Amino acid sequence: MTKPMGKPDRIVVALGGNALGNTPEEQIEKVGATAHALLGLIEQGNEIIITHGNGPQVGMIQNAFAEAHETIGTPLMDLPECGAMSQGYIGYHLQQGIGREMHRRYKRWHAATVITQIECDPEDPAFSDPTKPIGPFYSEEQAREIMASNPEMVFTEDSGRGWRRVVASPEPKKIVEVASILNLLDNEFIVIACGGGGIPVVRDYENKGCYRGIAAVIDKDMGGELLAEDCEADVLFLLTAVEHVAINFGTPDQVDLEELTADEAERLADEGHFGKGSMEPKVRAAVKFARSRKGRTCIIGALDKASETMAGLSGTRIIG
Ligand SMILES: Nc1ncnc2c1ncn2[C@@H]1O[C@H](COP(=O)(O)OP(=O)(O)O)[C@@H](O)[C@H]1O
Numbered sequence: 001m002t003k004p005m006g007k008p009d010r011i012v013v014a015l016g017g018n019a020l021g022n023t024p025e026e027q028i029e030k031v032g033a034t035a036h037a038l039l040g041l042i043e044q045g046n047e048i049i050i051t052h053g054n055g056p057q058v059g060m061i062q063n064a065f066a067e068a069h070e071t072i073g074t075p076l077m078d079l080p081e082c083g084a085m086s087q088g089y090i091g092y093h094l095q096q097g098i099g100r101e102m103h104r105r106y107k108r109w110h111a112a113t114v115i116t117q118i119e120c121d122p123e124d125p126a127f128s129d130p131t132k133p134i135g136p137f138y139s140e141e142q143a144r145e146i147m148a149s150n151p152e153m154v155f156t157e158d159s160g161r162g163w164r165r166v167v168a169s170p171e172p173k174k175i176v177e178v179a180s181i182l183n184l185l186d187n188e189f190i191v192i193a194c195g196g197g198g199i200p201v202v203r204d205y206e207n208k209g210c211y212r213g214i215a216a217v218i219d220k221d222m223g224g225e226l227l228a229e230d231c232e233a234d235v236l237f238l239l240t241a242v243e244h245v246a247i248n249f250g251t252p253d254q255v256d257l258e259e260l261t262a263d264e265a266e267r268l269a270d271e272g273h274f275g276k277g278s279m280e281p282k283v284r285a286a287v288k289f290a291r292s293r294k295g296r297t298c299i300i301g302a303l304d305k306a307s308e309t310m311a312g313l314s315g316t317r318i319i320g
């Protein structure tokens with residue numbers, strides 16, 4: 001990464017929900033390894049802001065409540081509440097992972113998670129076209145069985161990895177807690193915000209100035225992009241399970257890409273090279289960020305190669 005002399009870069013790092021593992025133990029391990037790379041960025045003089053996905057986790061939380069409802073009658077939990085719980089669960093592990101690493105190096109630490117709401121348009125067409133995969137992977141047979149007994153649930157195939165439930169994923173319009181996030185940044189906190197894309201809310205016109213949750217999961221790449229613009233970031237890292245964005249993904253003709261202009265990336269997205277609800281939103285978010293201001297770059301790479309990606313040795317770079 002090239003950096004103008006004397007000026008720190010402000011970097012938003014988005015960690016993919018699917019790349020965070022499937023259990024609390026796996027998540028702690030992956031977050032710990034990533035914290036090491038994140039602290040490397042700080043030591044190079046950059047400022048970082050962290051966001052993360054929640055697809056597997058928000059589905060796991062909602063499924064656990066559904067199961068407990070069946071067996072012991074606990075209440076069912078709506079998606080916004082599950083999203084809020086996932087922000088707390090993942091933010092807590094990030095605070096611990098970053099805290100441990102900061103304490104080891106500096107004997108002090110300042111990291112805080114902001115439970116973040118993001119305003120959406122209640123008329124967004126995404127509410128009638130679910131695209132965001134959440135929860136575990138199923139076989140096609142299992143998915144069809146669940147859909148037959150729960151007609152309100154939609155499942156789809158996810159990038160050759162199995163079938164998953166999909167929910168509405170509206171466009172994020174406004175970060176409600178943006179002032180708190182900027183205030184923490186000004187006070188030199190490492191901020192974890194907009195987790196799981198942010199809790200989707202719409203304006204509550206019966207209670208002026210208030211919001212209410214709406215059943216959806218915002219894509220964290222799009223939420224992270226909005227966060228990066230609001231924080232005046234220079235670089236957006238989208239860290240996931242693969243090292244590169246590819247064309248002909250998952251076929252013998254797969255070609256990994258190292259650098260793309262926003263125009264090239266958009267053309268490939270329009271041609272359907274990227275998985276819907278997986279790689280496509282990352283590329284769209286990268287294009288939006290790269291075009292938002294001259295000199296802005298988005299890098300998509302692997303969470304388990306975070307240090308190499310941050311050093312410019314791995315990943316796909318999308319430039320304006
Ligand atoms: N063209 C592509 N290039 C690379 N990966 C792709 C492509 N299309 C689909 N994918 C899939 O997208 C996944 C990343 O999306 P996802 O799992 O939703 O990310 P996250 O880590 O943010 O949860 C990759 O692990 C890969 O399986």
Ligand SMILES: NC(=O)OP(=O)(O)O
Nearest residue numbers: 017053054055196220
């Ligand atoms: N909310 C969200 O985009 O989660 P993933 O990163 O798990 O897809």
